[in-house]
Amino acid sequence: MTERAAVATLLHTVDFLTLKQQRLxxxxxxxxxxxxxxxxxxFLAAYIQAESDDLQRLKA
Amino acid sequence: xxxxxxxxxxxxxxxxxxxxxxxVSAIERVRRLEKIARDPEVYQGMTAxxxxxxxxxxxxxxxxSGVGDVFSWGADAAKGVGRKLNISxxxxxxxxxxxxxxxxxxxxxxTGGLASTHAFESMLQxxxxxxxxxxxxxxxxxxxxxxxxxxxxxxVAAALQTFAK
Numbered sequence: 001m002t003e004r005a006a007v008a009t010l011l012h013t014v015d016f017l018t019l020k021q022q023r024l025x026x027x028x029x030x031x032x033x034x035x036x037x038x039x040x041x042x043f044l045a046a047y048i049q050a051e052s053d054d055l056q057r058l059k060a
Numbered sequence: 061x062x063x064x065x066x067x068x069x070x071x072x073x074x075x076x077x078x079x080x081x082x083x084v085s086a087i088e089r090v091r092r093l094e095k096i097a098r099d100p101e102v103y104q105g106m107t108a109x110x111x112x113x114x115x116x117x118x119x120x121x122x123x124x125s126g127v128g129d130v131f132s133w134g135a136d137a138a139k140g141v142g143r144k145l146n147i148s149x150x151x152x153x154x155x156x157x158x159x160x161x162x163x164x165x166x167x168x169x170x171t172g173g174l175a176s177t178h179a180f181e182s183m184l185q186x187x188x189x190x191x192x193x194x195x196x197x198x199x200x201x202x203x204x205x206x207x208x209x210x211x212x213x214x215x216v217a218a219a220l221q222t223f224a225k
Contacts, residue, residue, distance in 0.1 A: 001218050001219060001221075001222050002222075003222055003223070005219075006218070006219035006220075006222035006223065007219075009215055009216060009218075009219035010216070010219050010220070013212075013216050013219075015091065015095075015206075016087075016088070016091065017091065018087060018090050018091050018094060019094050038223075041219075041222065041223040042223050044223075045219075045220050045222075045223035045224070048212075048216075048220060049220065052212070
């Protein structure tokens, strides 16, 4: 999966964006640089992983 | 100096995992409402609830003879047409067979139209819809209170893997 496609997937997974925000950010992704895409992907992946870890901790 | 946004930062809530009404921002509320509106289980439960309400109305109307019977027969006719033309909206008791729906209609003749024959199929449908409504209610509560963390789909897992260190 390309980083750009991965970021688009993760944008629709995080729980802090409204539909409109997701749409606008996905549109902005088209013209973003590779570096910016990578940075955003790292950030989103870290957030989602932290969220999963929190959930595991709360469930335990 | 650390900037704290009372609308966004969890504060004490971060420690306990609990949230208070104050810690939920307006954007978060909108997001949760959108998520509720998009959730298939909630949609199914809401449909089941509306269907139950319609069936209760028809059952109540069917208690009266004459005009009341029109609702019951009309529902059965719509059920048949809906099944023939594959229009699910016309069938108020999709989990009940057409045979089960019409088999009670002769009771109208013996009771002078006073029997609420639609009650039989309404009860069968309500029994099928009750678990759907329960699931939808629990899901709606979980989403509204922020306890609805999703299990990652293979797509999301692959996307996460792309940025794994």
